[in-house]
Amino acid sequence: MSNLDITYISELKIGQVIPSDIYFNKTLLIKAGTKIDDALLQNLHNWGITRLSSLYTKNETPEVSKPQIKKKEKIFYSKELFDIKKLFYESLQYVVSETRYGLILNGDAQITWLENLFISSLLNSQVSIALLSLKKKDPYSYFHSFDVFLLGSLLAEMSGIRDIRSFAIGCLLHDIGKLQISNELLQKEGKLSKAEFDEIQKHPLYGVDFMEENNLSSSYRDLVKSHHERLDGTGYPEGLTESFLSEEVRLLAVVDTYSALTLQRSYRGAFSSIKAFELLLGKHHKYDKKFVINLMELVNIYPTDSIVRLSNGKKAKIKSVHENQPYFPFLEEIGTKRIYQLPLNFSVTISRFIEWDQVSDLEADDDLNKKEIYWSYFINHISAGNMEEAMNYYRLITEGMELNNIFIDVIIRMIKEIETKRVEGELSTGEEHDAFLKIKDILVETFNK
Ligand SMILES: [Fe+2]
Ligand SMILES: [Fe+2]
Known part of the structure; x- marks a missing residue:
């Protein structure tokens, strides 16, 4: 049995930390490090689990990380x-966890498919040399590229992309231009100057140069060059708009951002997959919504307020999602208003995403819509350091609001959005720092009145 001391659920105490991942039928139930709270105890109770000894820890499960150990197979591989x-x-x-991938990689079929795709990509020695150089130089960039390869290839297959192999190599090499950027800058944790930020933003073009110098196929050149372009033209290096971006480039942009937001870096925390989806759905003017939806359906993770179709034909709204088990959300059945959690035995599952209710609420309400427009001007001015314009919009937004609400709905939201802009690469750490200083001025003005 596991290395857990606790056996009976009734012995679990609120505030205790689960020491190792706990699985049930290859499904991650509780992630190591999870603090026990009321909701978790309630979930265990709802699932009819009374003892942890009926479960097993990750070490005892024949799951994802182990299929390479095929001792009985008498196949002799070449060293390569x-x-x-x-x-x-x-x-x-290193990269796969159920909180980011849902349960897609718990089956052997997907792993074998990805393994073969990876092997066939790396048997091209130019590709493997490039990728191993990246791994040696900056392991994070390599693991992020591998993560983008896994999710990107699965999503490309699901979305009917024709040349999956080229696309997969494009995913692996999309950030190869980072080889050209100094380690000091790539791994810098503190403030980035404007010049340093500009240098980082050159990596797509450095990547294109690298491919030409190393005779890498032009079939994935656009993926390397344009993965930071956005539909509304706010991306880089060329500021291309929607009609100039291929399906492959749009798909990669979605997966690249999802990976960058959710993959842990040594010096910063990561967004949960739910937060990342909220962000991608909210930015439908930048990211192709159809691929965001496909990605949610692929990993089976949907943010709160999603309206979904269930496998029993009913429609439901996602009411709450636990970050450690995002694939077992609480739902409210539309029509009956019955609230329940998706069952552990998968007798009911989510078949597809219909819409995100937060978006339709926004569109339905004119007044709210106007405030959202003021909001985007406000954030843009803060980011650009135009204090005077920013304050004009700030006053329009906060007109008639209580101080309490200003703090929660404006100040906190502003801090989060500035941080997101930095994580997404729209702001440098230096610009983020400057924006925070501006926020401090706003706080002083608001609360000193
Ligand atoms: Fe990139
Ligand atoms: Fe990337």
Whole structure:
């Protein structure tokens, strides 16, 4: 049995921390490090679980990270093939977690498909040399690229992208231009100057140069060059708009952002998958919504307020989602108003996403819509350091609001959005820092009145 001391659910105390991942039928139930709270105890109770000994910890489960150990197989691989396979499983272990991938990689079929795609990509020695150089230079950039490869390839297949192999190599190499950027800058934790930020933003073009110098196929050149372009033209390096961006580039932009937001870096926390989806859905003028929806359906994770179709034909609204088990949300059945959690035995599942209710609320309410427009001007001016214009919009937004609400709905939201802009690469750390200083001025003005 596991290394847990606790056996009976009734012995669990609120505030205790679960020491290792707990699985039930290959499904992650509770992630290591999760603090026990009322909701978690209630969930265990709802699922009819009374003892932890009926479950097993990750170490005892034949899951994702282990299929490379096929001792009985008498196949002799070449050293090269063996090394690629080893790299695949090492990388898989590093990036995959159910909180970001849902349960898609719990089946052998997907893993084998991805493994073969990875092997066939890396048997091209130019590709493997490039990728191993990136891994050596900046492991985070490599693991992020591998993460984008896994999610991107699965999503491309689901979305009917024709040349999956080229697309997969494009995912692996999309950030290869970072080889050209100094380690000091790539791994810098503190404030980035404007010049340093500009240098980071050159990596797509450095990537294109790298491909030309190393005779890499032009079939994934656009993926390397344009993965930071956005539908509304606010991306880089060329500021291309919607009609100039291929389906492949749009799909990569969605997966790249999802990975960058949710993958842990040593010096900063990550967004939960739910937060990342809220952000992507909210920015439908930047990210192609159809691929955001496909990605949610792929990993089976939907944010609060999503309206979904269930496998029993009923429609439901997602009421709450636990960050550690986002694939078992609480739902409210539309029509009956019955609230329940998706069952552990998968007798009812979510079949597809219909819409995000927050978006339709916004569109329905004119007054709210106007405030949202003021809001986007306000944030843009703060980010650009135009205090005077920012304050004009700030006054329009906060007109008639109670101080309490200003703090929660404006100040906190502003801090979060500025942070998101930095994480997404729209602001440098330096610009983020300047924006926070401006926020401090606003706080002083608001609360000194
Ligand atoms: Fe990039
Ligand atoms: Fe990237």
